[in-house]
Amino acid sequence: MRILNGYLVLLIAAPLALVGCDAPQAQFSENLIFMKLQEEQNESFSTPQQQAIADSLQAMFGTPDEPFFVPVEGLSDLLEVRHLGQAAGPVSSDEYGNGQGLFRQHCVHCHGVTGNGRGPTAAFLNPYPRDFSMGKFKFTSTPVGVKPTTEDLRRILMNGVAGTSMPSFALLSEGEIEALIDYVKYLSVRGEVERELMIQSNDFDFQTEDGATDEEGVASFTASDFLVGEVLTDVVDSWLMAESMATSVPERPGKFDRFSESFDAAELVASVDRGRKLYFSNEAQCVKCHGPSQLGDGQTNDYDDWTKEFFDWKQSDNESFAPMMKAYLALGGLKPRNILPRNLRKGVYRGGRRPVDLYWRIHNGIDGSGMPESNKVALNEDDLWDLVNYVLELPYEDASRPGNELRVNTKEVR
C-alpha cells in the first residue's frame, strides 16, 4: 500500500517537474482557417509552400515579442515603429514606469495574440471580438471597402463599443493609446498580408513534378520585389489611402440641435415625421432589415463577412456542410452566429451615438455587415438628417418605454 502511494505521488509529480514553470514564448498563430479555404478552392498546400509563407511572415513582421515592420514608403504616415515595441512583448515597465506589453495586458484575452479575434475569452462573448486580419472594421467614417482612419480607431479605443464587451480605454495615457492604435494597424496589416500570401502562393510553383522543393519558385516568392513590392505595399497603401477618404459630413442644421440658438422644435418634429416616412419608403428601405417595429427583426438570417467567408452557412442541407463545419470548428473557428440588424428602440449605438456617427452609418453602410450605404441617387443629405433625427427620437417613443404604461397600475414604493 505504501509503495503504491509512493508511485502515485511520483506519477503526479513527475509531469509537473518536467513541464516546469516557464511560460512558453508567445507565437503568432497561422490562419489555418483561411488556408483550409484556399485548399478547398485550389490544391492542398505543399510543405515548402506553407514553410515559405511562414518564413516570409516572420521576416516581414517578426514575433509578438519582437515586432518588425519593413521600412516601406509612407510607413511613418501609417505608424511609428517604436510604438510597436511599446505595445508588443510581455507585460512589464521600463525604468521610467512606462508600461510595456500594452497589447498583451489589455487586448490579448479577447482579440488574441495574433489579433484574429480568437483570444481565450472570445468564445464567451456576444458579439465576438473583432478579427483584425481581414482588414475590415465596422464603425468607421470611411466608405465600405476602405480602411478606417486613425481617428476612427482612436474613437473606438476611447469610447469603447456600446452594447458589446469592448470597453473604453480612456483611462490609458495618450501615448499608450497611440501605441495600441499602431499595434492594431500592425496586426491588421500582418493578417491581410498573410491572407494575400496564401492566395497568391497558388500562382507559384513550390514543388517540382517529383515532389522535390522548387528552389527557384521559393526564391521568387520570398523575393523582396514580391513580398514588399507587391503584397505589402498594396496593403499599406490601402491604409494610407483611407486617411483622405473619410466621409465629410455636412453640418447638422442648427434647427435640429437642442443646444443651438437656432433650435426650432417644430422643425425637428417635422423632420422626425419625414424620417419616419423615409424609414418605410422604397428609397431608404430601412424597414426591410430593421423591421416594421424598428426592433431589428426584419432580417435575422444573415451572417457577417467574417463568418460568411468560409462557406455558405445557409446551405446546411448540403452534403459537404457538416465535415466543413467540423473542420472550421476544429481549426479554432468560433460558432457562427447570425448578425442581427440593430434594435433601434434601445438607444444603444455601437459605433457612437452622436448625430454624425449615425449619419456615417447610414451614408456609408457598415463594412462587414449587411448594412448597405444609402442610395446616392434617391436620397440627399437632408433626407439623411431626417433619418438621423428619427432614429434619435425612437428610444423616446412610448412604444420604446413600456414601463411608462405600467406605472399607472403600480404603487410607488419609496
Next chain:
Amino acid sequence: MNARKFQFGAILVMASVMGCSESNTVTLPTATSPNLTDSARIRSGFEVGVPTDNASAASIASPTGFATLRGSFKLEGDPPAPVMLTVDKDTNVCAPGGKPVFDQDFVFDATNQGIANVVIYVEKCPEEWVHESAKPGDESEVIFDQKECIFLTRMVAMQTSQKLRAGNSDPVGHNLKVASFNQTIPSGGFAIYQPLKEMRAPEEMACSIHPWMKAWMFTRDNGYFAVSKPDGSFELPNLPAGVKLDFRVWQERSKAVTGATVNGVEEKWSKGRMSRTLEPDQDLNLGNIVLNSSLFN
C-alpha cells in the same frame, strides 16, 4: 460483484480507445513554425533593398503583332442537378405563384452542349503589349439589372475604369453588395458601382435583403477577358502575338477549370492556366473546348 466491475472497466477502456469521433473525411492543415535562418535571410533582402535582376526582364521577348483566339466551351457528360433556392422574403415578387426558383450556377444549353458564363482572361500582360482596343481606360457604362429577385446578368466582366449602372426592375427594393461596395437600390432606381481595383478572380455579388440572389463580378485593368455566350463561344481579339500568353479559365461551380479536351487532345490546366503562343495575324479557333462534367460536381 467482481465480474461486474470487470465488465464495467472493460467497457470504459473500450470506449476510451474507440473515442467518439465519426469518420472525418476533411483533412485539416497543421501549423508550421517559421525557420529562423531562412526568415533572417529573407529579411536581409528587405533591408538592403536590392532590386532584383532586371536583366531578366530584358530577356523576355516582345510581341510581334496581334492575333485572335476563339473557341466554344462544351460539356461532356451530364450537367449537374439544378439546386433549388430558398426564397423566403417578398415571395409574391420573388417566387410568383409559388414557383420554385433554381440556382443558375451552371447555365447549359442542351441543344449544343454549350456552357455559358465561363470566363477566360489573360493573366499577366505588361501594359506595353496591350492593343489599343483593349487598353485600360474604357469608361463606358455596363448596364446591370434585376427582376423577380434574380440578377439578370450572371457573370459581369468589365474593366476597372468602367462603371456598373445597377438598376432595379422589381417592385421591391434591393441592395447590391459586391467587393467593396454595398448600396441600396430602390425599386425603379439605380446605383453606380465604380471598381477600386483589378480582381484576381471573379467575386460574388449579393443582395442582403434577398440572400439567395447571386451573380459574379470580374474587373480587369485591360480588356483581355471574355465571358462565354449561351452556346459556349467566346472571342478574344487583338491579343499580343509571338509571346507565350497564360490564360485563366474560370467557371463559378468549378472555380478554376483545371483541364479540358481541345481538338481531341486532353490538356491539364494547372490552376485553370492554359498557355498558348499565337502567330501575328492568326485567328486561332480552338474549336470545341470540351469540359468534363466531373469538374462541376
